[in-house]
Amino acid sequence: MCAQIRTMAATKNEDVRVAISQNRITDSGLRMTAPRRQLIEILAESERPLSVEDLSQRSKGKFDLVTIYRNLEVFRELGIVEVILLENGKNLFELTGEHDHSHHIVCRHCLKAERIEFCMGGELERYASSRGFSNLSHTIEVFGECPDCETKG
Ligand SMILES: [Zn+2]
Ligand SMILES: [Zn+2]
Numbered sequence: 001m002c003a004q005i006r007t008m009a010a011t012k013n014e015d016v017r018v019a020i021s022q023n024r025i026t027d028s029g030l031r032m033t034a035p036r037r038q039l040i041e042i043l044a045e046s047e048r049p050l051s052v053e054d055l056s057q058r059s060k061g062k063f064d065l066v067t068i069y070r071n072l073e074v075f076r077e078l079g080i081v082e083v084i085l086l087e088n089g090k091n092l093f094e095l096t097g098e099h100d101h102s103h104h105i106v107c108r109h110c111l112k113a114e115r116i117e118f119c120m121g122g123e124l125e126r127y128a129s130s131r132g133f134s135n136l137s138h139t140i141e142v143f144g145e146c147p148d149c150e151t152k153g
Contacts, residue, residue: 014044014045015044017044017095017097018040018041018044021040021044021075021080021095022037022040024078024079024080025074025078025080028078030074030078035059035062035063035067035068035071036071036074036075038059038062038063039055039059039063039068039071039072039075040075040080040095042055042058042059043055043081043093043094043095044095046058046094048092048094048111048112048113049084049092049093049094049104049111049113050092050093050094051090051091051092051093051111052065052068052069052072052091052093053065055068055072055093056068072093075093076093079096079100080095080096081093081094081095081096082094082095082096082097082101082102084104084106084113084141085139085141086106086108086111086141086143087108087143092106092111092113094113097115101119102115102116102117102119103115103116103119103121103140103141103142104116104141104142105141105142105143105144106141106142106143106144107143107144107145107146107148107149108143108144108145109145109146109149110146110148110149112146112148116142120140121138121140124138125138
């Protein structure tokens with residue numbers, strides 16, 4: 001695929017994701033405040049999932065961490081963002097894609113994350129179900145060193 005087409009597709013996808021997120025907020029009866037709009041735009045423009053600190057930096061310190069946390073919590077409840085739990089207990093946030101559920105490969109050095117477009121959690125949930133558990137969900141992330149970090153040594 002030529003690079004230009006890829007860039008155009010990315011921009012379009014970005015706009016669509018912003019629009020979907022905005023709809024989810026207004027549909028739930030909440031207001032689209034300036035911080036909410038801006039945080040969604042920053043997440044949409046980002047090439048990788050972001051931490052709360054990244055969001056604070058990219059909003060040029062306009063919002064304090066508490067404001068960012070509160071809004072991310074609202075986004076999570078509305079299914080606007082997916083949360084990636086890192087090995088160190090911190091979280092990364094990214095706008096939900098086409099599918100409400102996905103897994104990632106995360107580089108533990110540069111925190112670059114790639115979506116895994118398939119889910120193998122069904123088997124785990126079937127097992128949990130056979131153990132009498134109901135109301136199941138799962139979170140699976142894969143951590144490693146990305147090719148860029150590996151070559152840097
Ligand atoms: Zn890396
Ligand atoms: Zn899954």
